[in-house]
Amino acid sequence: MxxxxxxxxxxxxxxxxxxxxxxxxxxxxxxxxxxxxxxxxxxxxxxxxxxxxxxxxxxxxxxxxxxxxxxxxxxxxxxxxISRTFQITNLFPTLTVQDNMILALRGLSPRKFSLFGSSDTDATEAPRIAAALTAARIGERANVIVKEMSYGEQRQLEIAISLVTTPxxxxxxxxxxxxxxxxxxxxxxxxxxxxxxxxxxxxxxxxxxxxxxxxxxxxxxxxxxxxxxxxxxxxxxxxxxxxxxxxxxxx
Structure with missing residues (x-):
């Protein structure tokens, strides 16, 4: 063991x-x-x-x-x-999948304190987001508004969000x-x-x-x-x- x-x-x-x-x-x-x-x-x-x-x-x-x-x-x-998901979906429904992923990734980064930060992903963020979405089987849904996704897809997105911080x-x-x-x-x-x-x-x-x-x-x-x-x-x-x-x- x-x-x-x-x-x-x-x-x-x-x-x-x-x-x-x-x-x-x-x-x-x-x-x-x-x-x-x-x-x-x-x-x-x-x-x-x-x-x-x-x-x-x-x-x-x-x-x-x-x-x-x-x-x-x-x-x-x-x-x-340590990363976790919750019993009830905990997403930003009016934002895209990509934007939800960016917010999750930057939540543990000093960039979250910047008032002038860009919503564009940088060279290190983009591959991490893509890998997490692929692992959750929603890699092709990055530009979809979350509220337009099925409930099952939203649960997959929650897993992707928990993975993007490389726990x-x-x-x-x-x-x-x-x-x-x-x-x-x-x-x-x-x-x-x-x-x-x-x-x-x-x-x-x-x-x-x-x-x-x-x-x-x-x-x-x-x-x-x-x-x-x-x-x-x-x-x-x-x-x-x-x-x-x-x-x-x-x-």
């Missing part, structure tokens, strides 16, 4: 008396595809928010790529290589939510084709999709890690069936 890129130790996120994340410890090896599953209210998105920096842990430690990021704000974690870890929060079967297949193809230089951690309620994409699964229940196993073990695990997939029926 390769060295870990992400290590959580006894992470707690509490909102008053509610422990949304209750002492979670886990390790994600570099290059792994990891799914975090569990029923609604299990703490999955809160855990994502703690990893990305959107909410501070009440206690515990988060290490990313050798750095203690427990108290770092989201933009510092992004600069270290080393990608957090995907329900990337196939609200998509048709054909759109889910396209998202699965995009994720499956990502370089193993990028570690992928995803939350996904479509179990067939999630288990078909990942190497390892963490199942959460009531804020805690219930079980961690490869996908085939998860399919057969009676605890997972009971709390998430539903109890198996008997003939």
């Amino acid at each position: 390769s060295e870990p890129i992400l290590t959580l130790t006894d992470v707690v996120v509490a909102f008053d008396a509610l422990r949304a994340v209750d002492g979670v410890s886990l390790t994600v090896p570099r290059g792994q595809r990891r799914a975090i599953i569990g029923p609604n209210g299990a703490g999955k998105t809160t855990l994502f928010n703690a990893i990305a920096g959107a909410v501070p842990p009440t206690s515990g430690k988060i290490l990313f790529d050798g750095h203690d990021v427990t108290r770092l704000p989201p933009h510092r974690r992004a600069q270290l290589g 080393t870890m990608l957090l995907l929060d329900e990337p196939a939510a609200g998509l048709s079967p054909s759109e889910r297949s396209m998202i699965a193809e995009v994720i499956r084709s990502l370089s193993r230089d990028i570690t992928v951690v995803l939350i996904e309620h479509d179990m067939d999709l999630a288990l078909g994409l990942v190497d390892y699964v963490t199942c959460m229940f009531e804020g805690r890690v219930l079980v961690e196993q490869p996908p085939e073990g998860i399919r057969r695990n009676s605890q997972v069936q009971e709390v998430y997939l539903g109890k198996p029926r008997h003939a």
Whole structure:
């Protein structure tokens, strides 16, 4: 097993008396595809928010790529290589795909502070944007206004935006939510084709999709890690069936 890129130790996120994340410890090896599953209210998105920096842990430690990021704000974690998508699309609908990509790329650059910056891409930005759009299978859609795209294409654009900053870890929060079967297949193809230089951690309620994409699964229940196993073990695990997939029926 390769060295870990992400290590959580006894992470707690509490909102008053509610422990949304209750002492979670886990390790994600570099290059792994990891799914975090569990029923609604299990703490999955809160855990994502703690990893990305959107909410501070009440206690515990988060290490990313050798750095203690427990108290770092989201933009510092992004600069270290953490990128994420959200359950709900988070785009500029009246701008083009290209403009959305430029804004994302410059969000981590000193150029964002320039009042006289150009909207044109420079020699380093253009190939990065083109590569990210190609990876997301929307390379030919650069000049399209975002609101004119299908919802599936907008989800692909979100993945492209998360890739353009060349992350080393990608957090995907329900990337196939609200998509048709054909759109889910396209998202699965995009994720499956990502370089193993990028570690992928995803939350996904479509179990067939999630288990078909990942190497390892963490199942959460009531804020805690219930079980961690490869996908085939998860399919057969009676605890997972009971709390998430539903109890198996008997003939």
